[in-house]
Amino acid sequence: MKRFWLVLVLVIGLAFAGYQVASANGGPHGGYSATTDACAGCHRAHTASGAQLLVASDTYNLCMTCHGASGTGADTDVENGYYLSTRNASSAVGEVNTPDNSPLLGGGFSFYQGGSVTSKHDAAGTTSAAWGNGVARGTTGALTDGNLTCASCHDPHGSNNYRIIKETINGVTVSVAQVDEGAAKDYDTEQWGTGMSSVCAACHNDYHKIAAGQGSTLDGTTYTHRVDMSYAYGSNANPETVGFGSLTLPLAESGTNDTVVCQTCHLPHGTSATMSGFASNAGPAASSALLRLDNRGVCEVCHQK
Numbered sequence: 024m025k026r027f028w029l030v031l032v033l034v035i036g037l038a039f040a041g042y043q044v045a046s047a048n049g050g051p052h053g054g055y056s057a058t059t060d061a062c063a064g065c066h067r068a069h070t071a072s073g074a075q076l077l078v079a080s081d082t083y084n085l086c087m088t089c090h091g092a093s094g095t096g097a098d099t100d101v102e103n104g105y106y107l108s109t110r111n112a113s114s115a116v117g118e119v120n121t122p123d124n125s126p127l128l129g130g131g132f133s134f135y136q137g138g139s140v141t142s143k144h145d146a147a148g149t150t151s152a153a154w155g156n157g158v159a160r161g162t163t164g165a166l167t168d169g170n171l172t173c174a175s176c177h178d179p180h181g182s183n184n185y186r187i188i189k190e191t192i193n194g195v196t197v198s199v200a201q202v203d204e205g206a207a208k209d210y211d212t213e214q215w216g217t218g219m220s221s222v223c224a225a226c227h228n229d230y231h232k233i234a235a236g237q238g239s240t241l242d243g244t245t246y247t248h249r250v251d252m253s254y255a256y257g258s259n260a261n262p263e264t265v266g267f268g269s270l271t272l273p274l275a276e277s278g279t280n281d282t283v284v285c286q287t288c289h290l291p292h293g294t295s296a297t298m299s300g301f302a303s304n305a306g307p308a309a310s311s312a313l314l315r316l317d318n319r320g321v322c323e324v325c326h327q328k
């Protein structure tokens with residue numbers, strides 16, 4: 024009898040441990056019940072239009088039926104890079120914290136902050152290799168999961184990470200805590216923890232140098248800026264609270280809210296920042312490199328030389 028109860032407690036415990044957090048307010052991403060209707064929003068058993076039994080031709084087009092510029096099923100328009108509550112009666116599901124037309128935190132795939140996108144992650148399923156993926160920085164290595172799509176980074180079925188970021192990306196375990204966010208999401212205030220660098224490092228591992236001194240240590244054949252440390256160095260300004268003029272950069276919320284991560288300088292979707300002069304041809308990509316600010320605004324917000 025004792026054993027029966029022990030087993031029962033274990034089974035209940037496991038059931039809860041395996042339960043996926045319902046991450047998207049009113050969205051079809053996770054927290055499913057045994058008789059959920061959600062699968063039918065994206066899959067057909069016999070009459071699918073795309074591989075993986077998708078109702079659209081591919082993953083990118085499926086996501087865009089709701090999150091695209093002409094989508095109607097989600098308030099977050101990742102193509103134009105802004106939030107529109109009118110699309111999905113969002114106030115009914117608690118998304119009351121984000122004002123209409125706020126720029127989204129991820130950037131945009133076509134437009135951002137009113138400007139055309141100048142560089143982006145090509146999530147349409149046509150790009151197969153990433154900078155520093157198992158190879159040296161400045162060269163590209165093939166992804167293990169196939170070409171880059173929205174589902175390379177997000178799990179449409181929900182996850183325990185911030186913004187349903189996949190728990191395994193490109194074969195690497197990724198953990199991004201969601202901090203200080205209530206049941207209603209803020210799509211205009213970043214709420215990620217220090218694990219945000221692990222998302223980028225999953226595909227660009229050679230850029231992820233965190234040890235003290237690595238800013239000045241020859242690593243392979245080139246040097247690289249350190250990440251995952253405090254912003255404090257010399258007479259640096261706090262980029263999040265002080266910044267430079269009206270420009271600021273976000274730091275990871277590690278409790279002290281002071282940590283520099285990849286997303287401090289870069290946007291994950293796409294940017295409309297423009298590059299000129301010395302900045303126009305920098306880096307092997309010679310592009311705006313998903314940077315948050317024009318030219319080298321990112322350097323000055325911290326260093327203020």
Ligand code: HEC
Nearest residue numbers: 051052055059061062064065066075082085172174179180
């Ligand atoms: C928001 C859209 C969406 C919903 C809702 C959805 N799926 Fe999926 N599903 C996808 C996409 C997109 C893929 C392909 C992912 C990729 O490209 O790697 C997929 C892949 C799958 C796969 C194969 C890969 C894997 O993860 O094992 C299975 C099985 C699956 N879905 C089952 C389900 C079931 C069951 C439901 C309902 C509980 C469901 N899906 C709900 C979008 C969705």
Ligand code: HEC
Nearest residue numbers: 086090099101127128129130144146172173176186213291
């Ligand atoms: C390289 C990884 C990556 C790819 C590819 C990617 N995302 Fe994201 N996405 C992120 C990250 C990281 C965030 C969190 C941004 C933040 O809060 O700072 C995010 C945020 C979001 C959000 C919340 C709104 C926002 O912008 O903050 C939505 C919706 C979203 N992504 C949908 C998509 C769709 C649809 C695609 C494909 C067209 C896609 N993502 C491709 C990494 C990615």
Ligand code: HEC
Nearest residue numbers: 046047049050085086089096097098099173177179186187
């Ligand atoms: C049937 C409509 C629909 C489809 C298809 C869909 N989504 Fe969503 N998604 C939503 C809704 C609704 C939300 C809630 C937020 C909002 O209104 O934008 C959401 C939220 C999200 C979020 C934010 C989660 C969070 O924690 O706040 C991400 C990221 C996301 N979707 C990615 C995707 C990706 C990637 C795909 C394609 C694989 C996809 N979605 C397909 C409707 C959809």
Ligand code: HEC
Nearest residue numbers: 144145150152153175222223226285289291308310312313
């Ligand atoms: C699933 C794999 C994957 C993840 C995760 C990922 N990337 Fe990428 N990234 C790529 C691929 C593939 C390319 C090259 C093709 C392209 O430009 O989209 C790329 C290109 C880039 C570029 C060059 C863009 C240009 O055209 O100038 C930058 C910068 C970048 N990534 C930064 C990041 C940052 C920052 C993160 C984390 C927020 C991240 N990446 C996460 C796969 C990934």
Ligand code: HEC
Nearest residue numbers: 236237238239249252253254255256262283287321322325
């Ligand atoms: C978010 C704040 C922040 C931003 C943005 C930033 N830096 Fe730094 N930088 C730091 C910190 C902190 C250090 C000290 C790192 C360490 O502890 O090794 C540093 C170190 C340096 C160093 C010294 C490296 C060494 O060898 O000791 C140089 C040079 C530098 N940064 C240049 C730049 C340039 C150029 C940019 C723009 C591309 C930039 N930084 C953007 C915070 C920042």
Ligand code: HEC
Nearest residue numbers: 154161223224227230231250284285288305306307308312
């Ligand atoms: C301090 C700001 C800053 C941080 C933090 C930062 N980057 Fe960058 N990144 C840049 C700049 C500036 C460029 C443009 C090229 C250059 O100056 O090297 C760039 C370019 C890139 C590129 C394009 C290829 C190339 O080498 O030019 C990739 C990929 C990239 N970064 C990935 C990452 C990843 C992954 C992280 C976190 C591990 C990260 N970056 C952190 C500023 C930053």
